[in-house]
Amino acid sequence: MYGGDEVSAIVIDLGSHTCKAGYAGEDAPKAVFPSVVGAIDQMDVDESDDPEKNSGSGESKNNSRNVEGDKAKGKRKLYVGSQSLGYRRDFMEVLSPLKDGLVADWDIVDSIWDHAFSRECLLIDPKEHPMLLAEPSSNAPQQRERAAELMFEKYKAPALFLAKNAVLTSFASGRATSLVVDSGGGSTTVAPVHDGYVLQKAVATSPIGGEFLTDCLMKSLESKGIVMKPRYSFRRKEIRPGEFQTVDLDFPSTTESYKLYSQRAIASDIKECVCRAPDTPYDESAYSNIPTTSYELPDGQTIEVGADRFKIPDVLFNPSLAQSIPGMENFAEIAPSVRGLPQMVIESINKCDVDIRRELFSSILLAGGTASMQQLKERLEKDLLEESPQAARVKVLASGNATERRFSVWIGGSILASLGSFQQMWFSKSEYEEHGASYIQRKCP
Numbered sequence: 164m165y166g167g168d169e170v171s172a173i174v175i176d177l178g179s180h181t182c183k184a185g186y187a188g189e190d191a192p193k194a195v196f197p198s199v200v201g202a203i204d205q206m207d208v209d210e211s212d213d214p215e216k217n218s219g220s221g222e223s224k225n226n227s228r229n230v231e232g233d234k235a236k237g238k239r240k241l242y243v244g245s246q247s248l249g250y251r252r253d254f255m256e257v258l259s260p261l262k263d264g265l266v267a268d269w270d271i272v273d274s275i276w277d278h279a280f281s282r283e284c285l286l287i288d289p290k291e292h293p294m295l296l297a298e299p300s301s302n303a304p305q306q307r308e309r310a311a312e313l314m315f316e317k318y319k320a321p322a323l324f325l326a327k328n329a330v331l332t333s334f335a336s337g338r339a340t341s342l343v344v345d346s347g348g349g350s351t352t353v354a355p356v357h358d359g360y361v362l363q364k365a366v367a368t369s370p371i372g373g374e375f376l377t378d379c380l381m382k383s384l385e386s387k388g389i390v391m392k393p394r395y396s397f398r399r400k401e402i403r404p405g406e407f408q409t410v411d412l413d414f415p416s417t418t419e420s421y422k423l424y425s426q427r428a429i430a431s432d433i434k435e436c437v438c439r440a441p442d443t444p445y446d447e448s449a450y451s452n453i454p455t456t457s458y459e460l461p462d463g464q465t466i467e468v469g470a471d472r473f474k475i476p477d478v479l480f481n482p483s484l485a486q487s488i489p490g491m492e493n494f495a496e497i498a499p500s501v502r503g504l505p506q507m508v509i510e511s512i513n514k515c516d517v518d519i520r521r522e523l524f525s526s527i528l529l530a531g532g533t534a535s536m537q538q539l540k541e542r543l544e545k546d547l548l549e550e551s552p553q554a555a556r557v558k559v560l561a562s563g564n565a566t567e568r569r570f571s572v573w574i575g576g577s578i579l580a581s582l583g584s585f586q587q588m589w590f591s592k593s594e595y596e597e598h599g600a601s602y603i604q605r606k607c608p
Contacts, residue, residue: 173287174576175279176297176328177272179261180348180373180532183573184279187295187580191566192573194284196244199424200271201255205238241271243278248424251395253416257424264299264350264368265306273313280318289314293322293589295580297572300329300354300361301368307607308600315595322589324580325607327361329354331575332530335567336560340519341526342512344504344543345572346479346533348373351504353511355523360608365514367507370497371482373431373533380438380475381430382490384466392462393425399463409462433458437472439537442545445470445477445484476536479504480546505546524551529561530571 172187185192260271329343455467590606
């Protein structure tokens, strides 16, 4: 099929928070950018005739390409990549292609892939490289066929392989059997992998991911009167050398979703800087007089973050905590059905065959951006020791390197696609033409 190391496959992992893309065989993705896009309906904007004038960069050129087909929906122009999203535009909505971890809007996915192949990121011609795509562990068959169709029909890729996130994480740590706890932006998934296959019946998911925690932190800080000014809404003016004053700017036609996107970026940074998982379950009275940590917001004001830096991460272990945060009341309807991390792990292992339970308990892998939070591994191990059966030897493994935890799915894909023994597994274009898209179910189990 493909001989030796001359494959140069491309590995793409479209996560709920960021999209990672790069060459197989490398140790980190070349391109990492948000997996949301800015969309402007052309109804709102009249200067759509001259894309160069609007954005002042070449990005609009390759993005107006994807939108030609949207005549029926009313044209919209998509802006992809952190640079074009960081630039505020009137009437720009921030949209995500994913809903509950599965793709809901293929046009957006299309533009994200376009961006990954374009000169801003990898600068490749997709016709020349086999593609390895990471997919959620519980991906629906029609989703997989759609991805195969797009890759072969639109991008004319020579070969394709779809691999499950959990399996790739497992490979990244050099194991064929493990329990993968993948806590990303949109959700947390616990999936047992045995000999390189996901045991579907035992996969557990929860809607609590990094973005949910970011929202909790934002609401909690807002309830204390802290205002997060998005970066576009002020500028700093030097009054005397070294002394600055912030001047508020007013943009009435900025959409709500873009404002939220910009505020989330700040809240997410606060979360990454000051939050860490508490050693014991969070208790209002015990943590009330804890020393605070200061953080400087982009507009220059310094805020003090106290008990929140332990309370927010603890939502992963005890989801009902979220109800006590002002503004998160709408979570109350789904809260009873959402389980904490230790419960999900134990429930998932109990659904597996008795013979492999011990092995799963002793190799629990943490992956995903949210899982690289400080102390999370120690806390999960401690909670599991209390709740697991006596005979089980609980071992939670996480790469000491935060980059590896964040990109573990991509790294697994990079390892897999560069193995010589994997090369006969590709689903090739000729097979696609002979058997159709549904053949992917057989080629990529």
